[in-house]
Amino acid sequence: MNWSNLHSHCNYCDGRFEPERYAQRAFELGLISYGFSSHAPLPFKCEWAMNALNLNAYISEIDSLKEKYKDDIQLYKSLEVDYIPEVMGPNHPMIMALNLDYTIGSIHFIDTFSDGTPWEIDGKHSLFLKGLNEIFDGDLKKVIKRYFELTRQMIREDCPDIIGHLDKINIQNIDNKFYKRYSSWYQIEILYTLEEIAASNAIVEVNSRGLYTNKSFYTYPDNWVLKNICAMGIPITLNSDCHHPEEIINGFEKVAYMLQEIGFKHLMTYLDNKWVPVAFDTHGLKIFEYG
Numbered sequence: 303m304n305w306s307n308l309h310s311h312c313n314y315c316d317g318r319f320e321p322e323r324y325a326q327r328a329f330e331l332g333l334i335s336y337g338f339s340s341h342a343p344l345p346f347k348c349e350w351a352m353n354a355l356n357l358n359a360y361i362s363e364i365d366s367l368k369e370k371y372k373d374d375i376q377l378y379k380s381l382e383v384d385y386i387p388e389v390m391g392p393n394h395p396m397i398m399a400l401n402l403d404y405t406i407g408s409i410h411f412i413d414t415f416s417d418g419t420p421w422e423i424d425g426k427h428s429l430f431l432k433g434l435n436e437i438f439d440g441d442l443k444k445v446i447k448r449y450f451e452l453t454r455q456m457i458r459e460d461c462p463d464i465i466g467h468l469d470k471i472n473i474q475n476i477d478n479k480f481y482k483r484y485s486s487w488y489q490i491e492i493l494y495t496l497e498e499i500a501a502s503n504a505i506v507e508v509n510s511r512g513l514y515t516n517k518s519f520y521t522y523p524d525n526w527v528l529k530n531i532c533a534m535g536i537p538i539t540l541n542s543d544c545h546h547p548e549e550i551i552n553g554f555e556k557v558a559y560m561l562q563e564i565g566f567k568h569l570m571t572y573l574d575n576k577w578v579p580v581a582f583d584t585h586g587l588k589i590f591e592y593g
Contacts, residue, residue, distance in 0.1 A: 304586035305551050306571040308337035308378065309406055309466065309507060309541035314360045315341040316350035317545045325367050327547035329375045334589055335573055336550070338364050339380040339406050342397060344390060346420060351384075361400055378403040378572055382466055384410050385452065386420065391460035404572060406507070407462030408470075409452050412445065413437055423449065423471055430474045443487060446471060450491040457498045463577070464539060465499060467509040467522035484526060492527055500534050505570045505577070508561065510553030511543035521557055525564070532565045537579065539570045558584045 311317035312324055321338055328336035343354035352360065364379040371377055380402050383392045391397075392405040411420040412433070421433035423445070438444045449471045457465070469492070472483065499506060508528065512518025523531070531538060540557060544550045561569075561582075568579035569587065581588040 304332060304334050304589045305540075305554055306333055306335040306569075306573075306587060307542050307544065307550050308335070308380065308404070308464065308539060308572060309339050309382065309509065309543045310337065310550070311340055311382075311543070311545045312338060314356055315352045319547060321363055321367055323547050324544070324550065325371055325375070325377055328377075328550055329371065331551060332586075333375060333550070334587060335376040335378060335571060337378040337380050337403070337572065339382045342381040342383040342390070344384060344386075348422075352381075357400075376573060380404050380406060382406040382408055383462065384408060385456035385460055386411055387452070387455065391456065392462035393460050403575065404463040404577075406464045406466045407456050407460070407504075408466035409449060409456070412448050412452065424473050427474060442475075446488065447491055450495050454495050454498045457495075457502050457504060461502050461504055463505060464541075465504050465506050467511075467543065468495070468506055469523045469527060470509070470512075472520070472522070472524070473512065473517055483524070489526075492523075493530065496527075496530055496534055496536065500536050505537045505539050506531055508538050508540045508557060509543050510540070510557050511549075513556070514542070514549065514552035521553075521560070525560065528561070528564055528566075537568075537570045538566060540582075554586075555584045558582055558586075 310324060312321045313319055340360060341351040343357055344351045368377045383397055383405055385391045385407050392407040410422055410424055412423050414420050415436060421437055423430060434440055434445055509522040512522055540554060542549055542552050567581060569582050570577055570579055
């Protein structure tokens with residue numbers, strides 16, 4: 303199966319095993335390329351982000367694996383970097399100094415509590431409700447608008463190569479309890495954000511993790527957003543956001559079928575140290591059509 307997966311987490315952050323376990327499994331699965339993208343360090347306590355003291359070891363280990371497996375699979379070095387204005391982002395000097403192959407930019411935090419603690423919006427639902435009530439006075443619409451406002455700010459000022467799980471904030475609204483996913487105000491926020499992406503060189507990630515972990519009925523982003531992405535000609539890449547070696551291509555066949563039905567013809571992937579569009583079907587990337 304000629305897949306590629308560029309969003310993954312190992313034991314340097316909240317993944318389960320050491321990096322080589324993932325490299326071995328990716329090779330066994332027949333992937334043509336695989337990217338390591340641990341959560342970048344943050345300047346505050348965070349259980350799932352990499353410890354800054356381990357960053358050099360992470361970079362060194364991935365570089366060693368790239369050399370060790372160079373005849374078997376193309377391995378790439380990345381980080382999933384949180385965008386927090388004036389704190390961290392994909393083009394932060396610390397990140398730029400690492401000579402990464404590509405970056406994934408994501409929003410996991412929105413503003414702060416009164417004591418300065420950043421509010422994590424895709425963690426426990428109880429923490430989400432705490433931030434909703436204490437920071438935004440219970441106004442969910444304001445939260446969603448702020449989330450996409452931050453996403454657009456990242457794209458304009460600190461743009462990564464890949465926009466990670468674009469609408470993941472919907473993990474807190476899986477049953478439409480707080481808002482209707484396709485309300486007019488919500489659609490406007492999405493379309494404004496897609497316009498920013500279309501004006502950039504960024505690639506939108508289609509993230510299958512919510513589906514295969516049963517935390518969502520949809521990919522991130524969902525079908526409605528993907529239809530608009532396709533109509534606007536915005537490039538996409540398919541990732542599993544795996545945390546375990548057995549999750550590397552989870553959901554790919556199902557998602558690839560959906561993407562074909564929407565009208566996508568190509569997936570962007572990283573090959574031979576550059577971004578390339580490759581035709582695909584439900585069995586994987588049609589690598590023979592590349593180059």
